[in-house]
Amino acid sequence: MDEGKAKIVQIEKMMASALDSQQRDLLRAVLCHCLDEEARDFDSKGAAGNEAILEAFFAAKKLEGCSERSIGYYSSVLRKFVSKVGKSLRDVSTEDVRSYLIGYGDGSRVSKVTVDNVRRVISSLYSWLEAEDYILKSPVRRIKKIRSPKLLKPVISDEELEKMRDGCVEARDLAIVDLLSSTGMRVGELVRLNRDDIDFEGRQCVVHGKGDKERRVYFDARAKVHLAEYLALRTDGDKALFVSLGRNARRLEISGVELRLRELGRRLDLPRIHPHKFRRTMATRAIDKGMPIEQVQVLLGHSKIDTTLCYAMVDQENVRQSHRRYIA
CATH class of the missing domain: 1.10.150.130 (Tyrosine recombinase, N-terminal domain)
Structure with a gap:
């Protein structure tokens, strides 16, 4: 801030408690006119x-x-x-x-x-x-x-995940379920993926997260198989990894994924299935199986580790067993 603006701010702060809004605006206009020609754009902010x-x-x-x-x-x-x-x-x-x-x-x-x-x-x-x-x-x-x-938010159990896999009619939906469950990626990251982004050999891909930050995520062998099967059935030329069903295939949107998973959950009588639940489930399982929280943070693309801890719930039964092992 230049000298003229600094003086205006200092005087306004000193007078703030004694003036109402209209009087402050008048004071600012007078100060800008008298103190500094360059500070007039500062005054224009007050009129915005x-x-x-x-x-x-x-x-x-x-x-x-x-x-x-x-x-x-x-x-x-x-x-x-x-x-x-x-x-x-x-x-x-x-x-x-x-x-x-x-x-x-x-x-x-x-x-x-x-x-x-x-x-x-x-x-x-x-x-x-x-x-x-x-x-x-x-x-x-x-x-x-x-x-x-702070409520304990439910995760998807192994039985529920298997039920979803068995209940998928379309190869695309099965690939989506496996990719979300094994990578923990955000749904926005999922729909932005292109076919060329998938490294089948390394079972990995680069996603663009919040703030357009890139990170590498990894998927399991099951997801690799079902992704390959889905892509083998594709006859369109769209570069998107996941596209809508039907003749006029186009990149699947976030709302399309959310709707499809919600319908799948209702049809199978599963409690509130949505993309974010897969992310929370992956984080919980990773920590539960001993993955360092710092590595889970990297996988999820969190800038703060506190955010990762909010996503992950440690299994209470494992806490009880650990207490017996180390304390009791």
Whole structure:
């Protein structure tokens, strides 16, 4: 920040408690005019409307490597927030945010995890606004993480996995089940794979994860066999590894995989089958069988090991046996 802007920020901070929003804007305009010609673009940020601010924020997130899906989620959350508070984003107070979150969580079907996700998105926006000198201090700073009970999320048992394999009618679906269960890759990574990405000899492939980060994942012999069988049946020229069924084959989308697995689970009377459950299952089994948590972190593509620990549940029976072995 140049000298002119630094002076403006310093004076605004000193006067913040004594001025309301309109008075702050007037003060900024006067300071920008009198102190520094170059600081006038700083003043223009103060005049930016909510839509302009949001568009600038989304552009920044896209530049950081956020996926279109993530930006879409950010957009949905923030536009609802803007509509509800009914004021300029620069004038939003801590109490405004807190009241919004309390109201958001009043719905009987809204979990604390969902409300905290909303808090994180709003916090991300205001951290950016603060860093970009749109505001002096984020109103979300004083709002703590919303704690929620840590429930043991179920994984797919060996019996359920075999039932799914036997219940697959299409070779494509069987290959998807095996690839998800053995690699633990995200569904978004699965649908972006091309035929040429698969190294059958090494039983591995490179996937593009969050932030377009590349990592190598590995699949087992069963997945190799079923992938090869599926590709041998393909007559289309599409480069995608997984395509839709029928004549006009095209790359399978995330929603297509989710729908197919959900239908498979319902048909076989299995509890809530979805792509992410395969990922959690793989992590749990890997740790349960003794794989170091750091290696599981690499396989899953997590930047923080805490995230890996959230995915993996250690089998309680193994905990009991280990206690008897080492403690009792």
